[in-house]
Amino acid sequence: MRTVLTIGRNLAVLGYVLFALFPLYWLLKIAVTPDRLIYTEGTALWPTTFTFDNFRTVIFYSDFMVFFSNSVIVSLCSAALATLIAAAAGYSFSRFRFRGKSIIVVLMLVTQMFPLLMIITPIYKIVATLGLLNTLTSLIVVYTAFNIPFATFLMQSFFDGIPKDLDEAAMMDGCTRLQALRKVILPLTLPGLAATLGFVFTAAWSELLFALMLINSNDSMTFPVGLLTFVSKFSVDWGQMMAAGVLALLPSCLFFVFIQRYLVQGLTAGAVKG
Amino acid sequence: MNTAVTPAVATPGSRRSWRAVLRTAAEPWLYLSPALIFIMLVMLVPLVIGISYAFQAISLMNPLESGWVGLANFEALYEDRKFWKSLKNTAYWTIASVFFQFFLGLGLALLLNHGFYGRRLVQALVFLPWAVPTFLSALTWAWLFNPVIGPLPHWLAAIGILSEPYNILSDPNIAIWGPIVANIWFGIPFFAITLLAALQSIPHDLYEAAAIDGASAWQGFIKITLPFLAPMIAITVMLRAIWVANFADLIFVMTGGGPANSTQIISTYIFTTAFRKLDFGYASAIAVVLLVLLLIYAAVLLRLRQSLRLVN
């Protein structure tokens, strides 16, 4: 009975792992399948020969590198900005009791509950009026704002984990509040800062709809937009598209490995709040 | 007590000086202000503007016919069969996705909570879909459903679900299951992680006490695990439902709402109306309806929570 249970459990785990990995495996498989074999061996589990030609073409002979670097710029800037601003806000939530705090918290929760798509038309109009269509700046500002509430709650939970005594000891030792924050609290929050940075980066990296709306020139397209327009224009070059997909996956996966430890903490904070 | 120190005490302003009061009162707001400014300018102001758009004709296609139109957009919406269809699709999409995400996620959490050789590696692997950018998940699944390069149609045909290997995303009757499967794949880790965190917070001695009292594993699950998880389950399912209902990326990339609007949900309808037709007034009207629906949902949720609390 016990062994049956154990076997069943192991099979279930195996099932989950296969389900989780299979699509990614397939992405990689098509990416390394030579063009001439796609139609004959497209649905086979592994091609008879494999090649990195698709990656070479994508990297050296296409616009994907432009998209890629645009995405890196947008994601990095949004992540840095949102993390910095959220750290300040999270610190305020964690360390001060003040009138109006609960209203602000509710306000931030509400922004997390409502679909951002609702404001896509006014944002488009505003960005157009400011003459910022087709600029990375507009995306950076939008992504930063969208990610601030979640990042704030995340940072707050990290600050809450650092005893208030340390701020006070630093202030007794002659620090201003800002010095205490910079010299004592922030160094201790480094993992939290890194995790928040990672979360915002991944979110900005994968955002599609606003980028689609605000950008239509090839020069400032982010990776998702670029890939999607590529798909709709040339829906036959499977190998190249999947090679590009694998490349798009890399930064997210790197960050994922990096922040995996904080996933439970972060998602729990996210679940409780919205 | 001591009169030698009167100079400082005798001043009537022995209360705190107003500057100090101001300084302490302003400090938390100083740290909050950048965040508030961003949220105000990028989210709240557009929200208000967006609501005003709902009562105007704003279409980039015919810019001359713009101006206030009162409730005309909403009247058109009432007559719009696509809108009612997308409302129905939203419900179908949400319930089906959350149902499978939750139960499969719970199963995964229970398996991971058990502890076995290689658990950490397995955990990292099964949580991986969560890290995949959504547009890429959507593309990957769309490709998997494509009979030219994807194996799924062939497998489905082989086990008799499909009569022949064709792309289910182009069949109006079952197309919505394409995005739903992708959504399940993408959403299992979320539930697994939150439930795993909750599971790990259950004190272990409770199970030991139950085992000593003669409870079976199943009884332990029913009597200890579920009651402990219940609040967490309630809140995550309810909030996740909102999120999934509004989650447009997968559907937009995989089917664009088609074929024949069979996969159109409210949020994709907003996006396509704004993005393809450039009819901002109409898109905003749909958004306002969505907002009202969400507010009703939130109100019902709060009511439910209150009555649950009263029962307990």
Place this chain on the structure above:
Amino acid sequence: MARIDIVDLCKRFGNIEVISNVNLSFEEGEFIVLVGPSGCGKSTLLRMIAGLESITKGDIIMNDQRVNDLPPRDRNIAMVFQSYALYPHMNVERNMGFSMEIKRTPPDTRRQHVDKAAAILGLGSLMERLPKALSGGQRQRVAMGRAIVRDPSAFLFDEPLSNLDAALRVEMRLEIARLHQRLGSTMVYVTHDQVEALTLADRIVVLDHGVVQQVGTPMELYESPANRFVARFIGSPTMNLIEVAMEDQQLTMKSTHSAIPLPALVGAESATQLGIRPEHLEPMPAGKGHVQGEVEVVERLGSDSFVYVQVPGAGRLLSRCNGNTRLQAGEAVGLSLDPAHLHLFDEKGQALR
């Protein structure tokens, strides 16, 4: 060194008054212990002196300067926290020298000061360690070292020993006393442990519900508590209380009306309770002494014995007597009250003499 005056000090959190109208003066170089049960406001008072808690009303004056609005860093005060609050990412040396680092003192001078403090506390070999690699007692020493390096005009201690085990607590208590002798600085020390209060203090301030109950030297508090609260709080084991009333010029136990044959006492007319410490209650052969009872339990501690006696009308009284007493549970016994050490309290709990 600092003289600290606290004038009409009040602190409210919302509608709850945690400190009400406190007036105190601490002399230069004095060791003051603030003591009271948890929630009595002692820590809040200390934090107000430190500048970590705002003042609702009243003044704090240090060396004739009103410091109400001065931030902590400008008050020249050092504080030792209950949790030690060592900076986890700095080694012992940097922890101790942090205040000078903030003031941009040259590294050489900093080093000198840190080394001196380390020598006083015997921390010399631990300078490179991070706090997590230290034992509880060592962390406590580093926290004190950090305070010493500042060379402050006053030291504040917020229950510094409560995270240590019993043996270490005694050792560190001595260390603090030694430090005070050596530095001669004003020290304000918060604790809920009356043994620490009695052993360390020049003067003790007893607080309850944000109100000062009594200020005095340990012996004053022990010998003439101002009220029932202080009487019960100071001294271990606690003072015995007997409900009494005056009947026919004679002090009697309230519930049984049996007389307690004591000589006339000042203020006895309005007394409702009679207090006597266990050490002033002596067991006698049955029939002798002032009250009669039956031994319930005898606790032998070696040097002392605690004899619990059930006395009809007075409840359970505790007598502290010789370690080698022969009394046994169930035995009838008399108790003699030492008339020189009686305490009488009125209805409101105020001491009557």
